[in-house]
Amino acid sequence: MVSGPSLTPELLRCAERAEEAASNAGLTFFDVVFEMLDAADVNAVAAYGGFPVRYSSWRFGMEYERLARGYDWGLSKIYELVVNHDPTIAYLVRSNSLMEQKLVMAHVFGHADFFRNSAWFAPTERQMLERFDDHARRIQESVDRFGQDRVERLLDRALSLEPLMDPHGPLRAYRAAQGRAERGDDAGGASLSERARASLGQLMDGAVRSASADHDLPTFDVLQFLCRHADVEPWEREVLWIVHAEAEYFLPQRMTKIINEGWASLWHSRLLTGGLLDASEVVEFADCHSGATQAAPGQLNPYKLGLDLFRHAERRGMDVFRLRAVHNDVSFVDEVLDAEFAARSSLFVTDPARRGAGPRIGTRDPNDVKQALLRSLAWGGQPRIELVEVHEGAVRDMVLRHDHDGRDLKLDEAGEMLRTIESLWKGPVHLLTREGEEARRLTCDQGELRMRDDASGKPRARAEAS
Amino acid sequence: MERDRARFKEVVRGRIREDLRKYLASSELVGKQGDKVVSVPVPSIELPRFRFGSNEGGVGQGPGDVGDAADGEAGEGEGGSGGAGEHEGNHILEAEVELEELASMLGEELELPRIEPRGRDELEATGGRWTGIRSQGPQSLRHFRRTFRRALVRTIAAGDFDPANPVVVPIQDDQRFRARRPKPRPESSAVIVHMMDVSGSMGREQKDIVRIEAFWIDTWLRSQYRSLEVVYIVHDATAKVVDKDTFFHLRESGGTKISSAYELCLDLIQDRYRPEDYNIYPFHYSDGDNWSARDTDRCVTLVREELLPRVNQFCYGQVKSAYGSGQFKKDLDVAFAGDERLVTASVSDRTGIADAIKAFLGQGR
Numbered sequence A: 001m002v003s004g005p006s007l008t009p010e011l012l013r014c015a016e017r018a019e020e021a022a023s024n025a026g027l028t029f030f031d032v033v034f035e036m037l038d039a040a041d042v043n044a045v046a047a048y049g050g051f052p053v054r055y056s057s058w059r060f061g062m063e064y065e066r067l068a069r070g071y072d073w074g075l076s077k078i079y080e081l082v083v084n085h086d087p088t089i090a091y092l093v094r095s096n097s098l099m100e101q102k103l104v105m106a107h108v109f110g111h112a113d114f115f116r117n118s119a120w121f122a123p124t125e126r127q128m129l130e131r132f133d134d135h136a137r138r139i140q141e142s143v144d145r146f147g148q149d150r151v152e153r154l155l156d157r158a159l160s161l162e163p164l165m166d167p168h169g170p171l172r173a174y175r176a177a178q179g180r181a182e183r184g185d186d187a188g189g190a191s192l193s194e195r196a197r198a199s200l201g202q203l204m205d206g207a208v209r210s211a212s213a214d215h216d217l218p219t220f221d222v223l224q225f226l227c228r229h230a231d232v233e234p235w236e237r238e239v240l241w242i243v244h245a246e247a248e249y250f251l252p253q254r255m256t257k258i259i260n261e262g263w264a265s266l267w268h269s270r271l272l273t274g275g276l277l278d279a280s281e282v283v284e285f286a287d288c289h290s291g292a293t294q295a296a297p298g299q300l301n302p303y304k305l306g307l308d309l310f311r312h313a314e315r316r317g318m319d320v321f322r323l324r325a326v327h328n329d330v331s332f333v334d335e336v337l338d339a340e341f342a343a344r345s346s347l348f349v350t351d352p353a354r355r356g357a358g359p360r361i362g363t364r365d366p367n368d369v370k371q372a373l374l375r376s377l378a379w380g381g382q383p384r385i386e387l388v389e390v391h392e393g394a395v396r397d398m399v400l401r402h403d404h405d406g407r408d409l410k411l412d413e414a415g416e417m418l419r420t421i422e423s424l425w426k427g428p429v430h431l432l433t434r435e436g437e438e439a440r441r442l443t444c445d446q447g448e449l450r451m452r453d454d455a456s457g458k459p460r461a462r463a464e465a466s
Numbered sequence B: 001m002e003r004d005r006a007r008f009k010e011v012v013r014g015r016i017r018e019d020l021r022k023y024l025a026s027s028e029l030v031g032k033q034g035d036k037v038v039s040v041p042v043p044s045i046e047l048p049r050f051r052f053g054s055n056e057g058g059v060g061q062g063p064g065d066v067g068d069a070a071d072g073e074a075g076e077g078e079g080g081s082g083g084a085g086e087h088e089g090n091h092i093l094e095a096e097v098e099l100e101e102l103a104s105m106l107g108e109e110l111e112l113p114r115i116e117p118r119g120r121d122e123l124e125a126t127g128g129r130w131t132g133i134r135s136q137g138p139q140s141l142r143h144f145r146r147t148f149r150r151a152l153v154r155t156i157a158a159g160d161f162d163p164a165n166p167v168v169v170p171i172q173d174d175q176r177f178r179a180r181r182p183k184p185r186p187e188s189s190a191v192i193v194h195m196m197d198v199s200g201s202m203g204r205e206q207k208d209i210v211r212i213e214a215f216w217i218d219t220w221l222r223s224q225y226r227s228l229e230v231v232y233i234v235h236d237a238t239a240k241v242v243d244k245d246t247f248f249h250l251r252e253s254g255g256t257k258i259s260s261a262y263e264l265c266l267d268l269i270q271d272r273y274r275p276e277d278y279n280i281y282p283f284h285y286s287d288g289d290n291w292s293a294r295d296t297d298r299c300v301t302l303v304r305e306e307l308l309p310r311v312n313q314f315c316y317g318q319v320k321s322a323y324g325s326g327q328f329k330k331d332l333d334v335a336f337a338g339d340e341r342l343v344t345a346s347v348s349d350r351t352g353i354a355d356a357i358k359a360f361l362g363q364g365r
Helices: A009-024 A039-047 A058-072 A098-117 A128-146 A148-160 A169-183 A192-206 A222-229 A234-255 A257-276 A279-292 A302-315 A320-326 A329-336 A339-344 A366-381 A411-425 B002-018 B020-024 B099-110 B144-157 B204-224 B244-249 B258-271 B293-307 B327-335 B350-361
Strands: A032-037 A080-083 A088-093 A347-351 A360-363 A385-392 A396-402 A429-435 A438-445 A448-453 B037-043 B059-061 B092-098 B124-134 B177-186 B189-197 B227-235 B239-242 B279-286 B314-319 B342-347
Touching: A009 A032, A009 A098, A009 A257, A032 A039, A032 A098, A039 A058, A039 A080, A039 A088, A058 B002, A080 A098, A088 A098, A098 A257, A098 A279, A098 A320, A128 A148, A128 A234, A148 A234, A148 A411, A169 A234, A222 A234, A222 A385, A222 A411, A234 A257, A234 A366, A257 A279, A257 A302, A257 A320, A257 A329, A302 A320, A302 A329, A302 A339, A320 A329, A329 A366, A339 A366, A347 A366, A360 A366, A366 B059, A396 A411, A411 A429, A411 A438, A411 A448, B002 B020, B002 B037, B002 B092, B002 B099, B020 B099, B020 B350, B037 B099, B092 B099, B099 B204, B099 B350, B189 B204, B189 B258, B204 B227, B204 B244, B204 B279, B204 B314, B204 B350, B227 B244, B227 B258, B239 B258, B258 B279, B258 B293, B293 B327, B314 B327, B314 B350, B327 B342, B342 B350
Parallel strands: A032 A088, A396 A429, B189 B227, B189 B279, B279 B314, B314 B342
Antiparallel strands: A080 A088, A347 A360, A347 B059, A385 A396, A429 A438, A438 A448, B037 B092, B124 B177, B227 B239
């Protein structure tokens, strides 16, 4: 079912035709609700991650300013915005032409199908509108009680820890829960989101620190560990949980940018050229489609890369519906990209920029290209940081380990991160990493940063980070 | 969203405040000045993250041979409208800050005192607002509520008031009228006369320094006066009045006769900016070389006898250049030792700008 209370009858007809075409093509989705918005409102909703209500934070204001400037100066424009939700919510921009609206609608059904069928989205909460509402209200209560400054400081800290999550965690937990349900174990048929909500409720109400931190180790989900075990006040724990829940909701979108956009682009081009377009719109469509899927020189456009990968997969006789159901960006590229694709798409690896010269084409070797691409996508493009040890005794410290893959960390910022973690954990925080081949141990103790060569244990000159 | 934007703007202002010294030394703001606002470039405010540091090769797409530039500049770069791509990176934000606010940041940072306009008696003008009340006046200015209140009070006092039939009829004595309440207001007009030596020895960097200084001085004085005019004079061996653009870009060569500028400044004051009507701020910038000691004597005489009695403060900023001797500042310092109406400062590089501004404006004259 498709609906659009704010759509003109003509656009609603277009939406119905797009839905019919999408269904006939084999796409399946939740109900889709189209909303018509002005460009300014679209920017605001986009800044809030697709939701009309979020808690208050300056970062949303910054994002809005960025989008609004881009729009005002004609540099960028948001065509559409689709929200992973049941029903799927899609925003149309009033200033778009009729052809553009048709294109966007077809594109939306591609995303809607992806949200519904991709395994990576299965664990996500589909009633997030309510949840975000609730979060906004809870955070506002904290602001009223403890002041804007304290809440804002905490939010900023929590948000900077957002990437310290396990991208595969939600799916693993979901599968485990399903497995238990099949065996008829404890949680029964409760979905992950229901259980998550229950545990969130418990923690917020009781707001107690969980005991037995060891039980949760080792973990990549440092943020969740801190939600459970950080030495903070109840309202602070609540804020941490809220940030964690929202980040978990957005996590699959970060991992499926290429495959999701590729899938939607595949279907918008297929549905439009398969009958939705009026003959008079073909040239405008071609222009618009090639604009969205063009590769800027030297860069990768996720729309184009994803679309090309799907087309290549079809040529190789692969089942694209199965691909979209099981893969994220990393495994998708790993599965589909081969030497022929790398050559056909003119992919290359760049050499890092040297002094006085921009980046250069380093190699076109398909294996190197594939490895470089996989590495840049792996783990959501973030360094892998694992929490490996916690001591809770007289000295309450924690040890993080950076899984060094040849790429060093920016140590000054890493130092800032340790400070942030320490301020929540309230005990010394260590980070084991490497600089090139040399092992390093970065420690933050009461706001002071130290760095040692890990092997010798000799103190080095004070860390760069200060 | 409005709230988040407002909060973001506060955060940005906080950032500008913190980094004001940096802005004081850079020419980023100069020329970005609208009527009331300045747009200030602020590096995007990012939360710390664990990030990769080493500049690793990424993957790109496009034609070209191994070794060619990866951004396709040499190849067939193609522009065109982009898709809804997400670009991460170091965005520069342009924050609009009101001149007034920038001035108050400057004032706080350099601890500048507010200026007391000179010659308050002479410069006062009567303004006034319609806040007064009097018992006589034209009907058009009758204050209905006050009139009714008087009538009501009188009726009740006389015992004629009947709550069941509350008729109140004002008589002549009850009438009240709006009146203009005169309020002395210091008339505060000011004029800045920027004089710059454009002889061959003043290079680009020297002029930039002058330009940055002039920007901040204008900003501060503008916040202190209701109306501010700025006059620009350039001189080598002769002086002339120029517009702002010329002032900053002109490059002349030749000798330097500073007295020519001072004479022109004096002419201006006598013709257009009479001391009774204006607070006058002459600023002179040079690299300290003058044509001859005799001309320097002439300058000292001009300043002492003609300019100082007429102006709020005379400022001389000496910008260090490779060729300048810096003699002129020494001469002025000797001639006017102990006279706080004349301020000199020397700026050797951009980092010295803040101190020079503080020296000039720190007296609150």
